[in-house]
Amino acid sequence: MRLLFVCLGNICRSPAAEVVARKLLPECDIDSAGTGHWHVGEVPYEPMQNAARARGYDMSGLRARQVVPKDFDRFDLIIAMDTRNLEDIAALRPKGNATPVKLFTDYAPETGRDHIPDPYYTRDFDGALTLIENAAKGLAQTIGQQR
Ligand code: 4NP
Numbered sequence: 001m002r003l004l005f006v007c008l009g010n011i012c013r014s015p016a017a018e019v020v021a022r023k024l025l026p027e028c029d030i031d032s033a034g035t036g037h038w039h040v041g042e043v044p045y046e047p048m049q050n051a052a053r054a055r056g057y058d059m060s061g062l063r064a065r066q067v068v069p070k071d072f073d074r075f076d077l078i079i080a081m082d083t084r085n086l087e088d089i090a091a092l093r094p095k096g097n098a099t100p101v102k103l104f105t106d107y108a109p110e111t112g113r114d115h116i117p118d119p120y121y122t123r124d125f126d127g128a129l130t131l132i133e134n135a136a137k138g139l140a141q142t143i144g145q146q147r
Helices: 013-024 046-053 083-090 125-146
Strands: 002-007 029-034 077-080 101-103
Touching: 002 013, 002 083, 013 029, 013 046, 013 125, 046 125, 077 083, 083 101
Parallel strands: 002 029, 002 077, 077 101
Antiparallel strands: none
16 A cells, blocks of 8 residues: 655654654555645754654655645555645645545544644644654554455
C-alpha cells in the first residue's frame, strides 16, 4: 500500500508521520509532502528532528516537496494533518480520481483530537509526536484489518 502524509510546510508534522509510519508499516511505500511551497528542498525543521531523534526516529534524510495532482495516482491513501490541508489537497484532485483523503486524527479517536496542531506555531513538538504515534498505530491497525 502506498501512503502519502500531507501537512502545510512538509518540515514538521508530515515528515514526522512519515518516519513513524515507516517503522510501523515496513511493507508500505510511504512519502510526505506539503501543500505550501516555502520549504521545498529543505530538511525537516531542526526542533522537530530533535524531538523525533529523542524517540528513535531519524528524519535527517528527508527533503520537503510540494503535493501535486499526480500524487492522487501515485498513492492509495492520502492523509492530512488538519482540515485546511484536507481542503487544499481536495482542490488538486484530478477528474475521475477516487483516492481517499483522510484526516490523520480519524485513526486516533481515543485522543479526542480533530487535527494535529502545527508545532511550528505551538512549539509543542513532543505533543505533536505523541499524537502522530497514536494515529500511526491506529492507521497500522486499520490497514492490518483490511489485509
Ligand atoms: P508543518 O509546519 O506544516 O507541520 O510542516 C509548518 C512549517 C512551516 C510553515 C508552516 C507550517 N511555514 O509557514 O513556514
